[in-house]
Amino acid sequence: MLIGGFNLASLDVRQHRRWTLLAAAGVAGLALVLAVQVVLWAGLRREGESIGRRLAEMEEQVGRHTEEARAIQATIPQQALKRYEANVAAYNQILEASTFSWTGLLVELEHAVPPGVHLREIHPDQSTGRVMLSGVARSFDDLARLVRGLSERTSFKDVYLLRQATRTEAAGGGDALDFTVSLTYLGRSS
Numbered sequence: 001m002l003i004g005g006f007n008l009a010s011l012d013v014r015q016h017r018r019w020t021l022l023a024a025a026g027v028a029g030l031a032l033v034l035a036v037q038v039v040l041w042a043g044l045r046r047e048g049e050s051i052g053r054r055l056a057e058m059e060e061q062v063g064r065h066t067e068e069a070r071a072i073q074a075t076i077p078q079q080a081l082k083r084y085e086a087n088v089a090a091y092n093q094i095l096e097a098s099t100f101s102w103t104g105l106l107v108e109l110e111h112a113v114p115p116g117v118h119l120r121e122i123h124p125d126q127s128t129g130r131v132m133l134s135g136v137a138r139s140f141d142d143l144a145r146l147v148r149g150l151s152e153r154t155s156f157k158d159v160y161l162l163r164q165a166t167r168t169e170a171a172g173g174g175d176a177l178d179f180t181v182s183l184t185y186l187g188r189s190s
Contacts, residue, residue: 093127100126104187108156109133112149116142124185132162133181140164143177155187 073081105124113119119135137143143164150159163180 096127100124100129101187104155105131105185108153108185108187112146112153112156114142114145114149117146129185131183131185133183135179137177137179140177143179146179147181150181150183155185156183157186159183 105122109119109122116138117135118137119133121132121134123132123134124130137146143161147159147161150156160182161179162182163178165178166175167178168175
């Protein structure tokens with residue numbers, strides 16, 4: 001018997017079959033992605049649990065070592081501790097002093113100090129980079145050139161004239177200016 005209007009090769013049947021196959025392939029792909037996600041999630045969960053156990057073991061070891069260190073420290077006499085602390089402070093001071101570049105400071109001062117100005121004392125604080133300069137200038141203009149020269153050097157900052165005083169030269173000369181300048185030296189090694 002022949003059914004009228006029913007053709008298996010018609011366009012609607014072929015499109016329906018194509019959409020069904022595409023939908024089945026999409027569902028299979030999504031199922032595959034879901035399976036991969038579940039496997040990855042399970043692996044990450046196991047790894048997280050393993051890391052958590054190792055972290056707990058490490059924290060326990062740190063706590064045990066801390067208690068052991070406290071017990072050992074309690075047996076050390078206080079005078080010995082103070083002596084070691086003084087040694088450590090001395091070593092730290094030596095290390096801080098080694099970061100101070102005397103050569104760099106002197107080169108920068110050579111570039112900044114004008115003729116007519118003579119430095120008598122250079123007192124650096126090696127830990128902070130603060131430097132106190134004392135000297136004699138022939139005139140106020142020479143002193144002003146010194147302060148300006150120091151301020152213009154990139155290795156110096158916070159240049160301040162702290163003191164100036166006129167004094168009479170003993171060797172038959174005219175007046176001169178005693179001065180003290182404070183600055184911060186940035187050329188320390190790090």
